[in-house]
Amino acid sequence: MSVIVEKVSKSFITKTDKINTLNNINVTFHKGEFICILGPSGCGKSTLLNIIAGLEQATTGRVICNGQEVQEAGPERVVMFQEPALFPWLKVIDNVEFGMKLAGIPKEERREKATKYLRMVHLTRFQNCFIHELSGGMRQRVALARALTMDSEVLLMDEPFAALDSQTKSILQLELQQIWLETKKNIIFVTHNVEEAVLLADRVLVMAANPGVIKKEFHIQLARPRQPDNVDLAYLAADIMKELKEEVEKVAKAEFDADWTSKKSIILSDSDSNMGTGI
């Protein structure tokens, strides 16, 4: 199964003008591939993910998933959001079973599978807790378990680790790599973090803003599981950062006051021209 994005454009009409959030995007995501979509804020990367999910409609173009055109959201393209989006009225285990219950899977099978995925994210001890009793990282792991139970070949992730602290984040990144190796899902992962993209993905798509297009594609051919302190990763990240920086500055120029330039304060100096204080 593969996901094909064909000539997808999305535009919003505001009071003053027309904004092209996405402009003629053509990408193919292959079966079992881990792809990161990387871009500055406001480049339309989340919009693209929502269109693939079927939560938003493209203005023109179409998305084909498994040979069928995407019309609406469905369990074959399950999404993990930046917030866990767990239901506070259900216990952890019932949250994990939620999608399977909708699919009409019998209770014993549901329970068994939910426990299996909870074990995968190391949270079986908390299965009878309510959501508010868990920490942010634990909630996101429950959301991951819930997404995995759907057995969809495509897993869409919209900056799922962005709101977590960096220690929790790096543990989850490592776990996600392992889960991906075990389950061989096609993961489409949206992020604004270059290191995260390089750490996780087979292929990184760098997006540009205004209009939103895919600017460049990077293939990351490094052994897994990858560690964040790897030198090759840093080298690749720097490479991608160069590409991304231009876009970030473009967005910043449009958003910040007119007197802002990125060239300013390359060297930090204090008023005494003393650059050696504290050495």
Place this chain on the structure above:
Amino acid sequence: MDWLRLWKPYIFPSPVAVFTTLWDLIADGSLGIAVLASAKRIIIGYGLSIIIGILVGLTIVRFKYLDENLSPLILGLQTLPSICWLPFSILWYGLNESAIIFVITVGSTFAVSIAIESGMKNINPLFIRAAKTMGAKGFNLYRNVIIPASLPSIVSGLKQGWSFAWRALMAGEMISATKGLGQVLMVGRDLADISQVMAVMLVIVVLGVGVDKLIFGRIEINIRERWGLDKA
């Protein structure tokens, strides 16, 4: 108390007189009959208002056109004290049970439907998006996500509806009933027996609070526990 002589006993009754009257009312069975008559009315009236309120609320949530046109009207009707409907009610149904039940229903229906409407409109949209990507749609989406997610505000709406219904019942019974707590209170007034009035007032408060605590209070505590709303 008697030696103080702060006011005359027929202005404000002494606690002893109130409890003696209360005991007499219980002993001769008139209080029991009154409570049963009132309970029957409020169960029918409040039950009807829940059914109608939920239907009206759901319809408004579902159709934006109706929402824009009906919401101000419903809000207006909600501010109208339900006893104002009594003349109409007597005109339509006559001096009988139906007239009082109508007043009760009118009194609490709109509170329920407003609660349903605002509860469902204020759901975190992320819940619905997440449920949709897991394959929820149509009736399933309502049953598994929209209703449980709006339950906290639905319960507080039902609770508010209950207190409106209770007030409407008493007002209705005081004016046009031959049985019931409100009528016993009015008998007290007619016989200038202020301790009977006070005794019935006590019973009304106790029953109102009792239902509130035993039914709605328990549901609310359960919801607050699940959602973690007590942690603040």
